[in-house]
Amino acid sequence: MSLPYSTAQRWLSPHRLGVYMTVTSGDSHAALELYEWNAEVASACLRDVGHFEVIIRNRYEERLTPHQSDWTAKSSPLWVAENGIEQTRRKQRYSNRKSRDALDRALQDAPQATPGHIIANLMFGFWASMTRSERESTIWTPILSGIFPGKGRGPIHDQMTKLNNFRNRLAHWEPVFSNTTGLEFQLRKFDELFTLVDNDVANWVGARSTVLDTIDECPVPGLSLSVSSYLGRTPTDAE
Structure with missing residues (x-):
């Protein structure tokens, strides 16, 4: 089934469709095929990132609960903790306020939610904010720190922040072949x-992942990305 160009333009917007039209030399049918492939790659990546999000929030919970049993409550002492010089304290107050706001949003739809429900409702950005410098x-x-053996806070925060941004771009179906998304680099850092x-x-996730297979199905010759390895797999494993 083909879709008229005018309909596709109204659906995706001239700007978004234009990105794909440029890559396919103005072929609207090929542009839509590429857009669909892009959505499939994004969906495959989101599946794997979702699995990581589950494990990271559970690893954080394993460490946070013994330290502060009521940490899922916005009234917890953890979210008012501050020390150091005044400049650092100001940043800590800001981050603590943002965390309390996130916990409050997680409770909005379920005021009587259990800690488990609150944890599941927290956005990835909440976990990424836990490694801020302050x-x-x-x-x-x-x-x-014990969750990431041998790694300092700075590199982990950088990776968590980039992963959060990558996740958001995927969720909005941004082009995975663009320099902004940098799919090959993002997948390598996610793997690490x-x-x-x-x-x-x-x-386990890598053995079931469809990311490599989907990338290889790119409908535009020469555009497909080269990913040397990913979550324990190589392109040969994906064949």
Whole structure:
């Protein structure tokens, strides 16, 4: 089934469709095929990122609960903790307020929610914010650092932040072949982070992942991305 160009333009917007039209030299049918492939790659990546999101929030919960049993409550002492110089304290107050706001949003639809429900309702950005520089002494060093053996807070925060941005771009069907998305680089960094947190789970997810297979199905010759390895797999494994 073909879709008239005018309909596709109204659906996707001239700007969004134009990205695909440029890559396919103005062939509207090929542009829509590429757009569909892009959505399939994004969906495959989101599946794997979703598995990571589950494990990271559970690893964080395992560390946070023994330290502060009521940490899922916005009234918890964890979200007012501050120390150091005044400049650092200002940043800690800001981050603490943002965390309380996130917990409040997680409770909006279920005021009587259990801690487990609250954790499941928290966005990935909440977990990424836990490794901000001002939280090195209040959260990273005493609580979370053991989740990432041999790694400092800075590199982990950088990876978590980039993964959150990548996740958001995927969720909005942004072009995976663009320099902004940088799919090959993003997948490599995601692989490193997942493997660091739990190599066994990363390999289990990788064995079932459709990311490599879907990338190889790119309908535009020469556009397909080269990913040397991913969650324990190589392109040969995907064949």
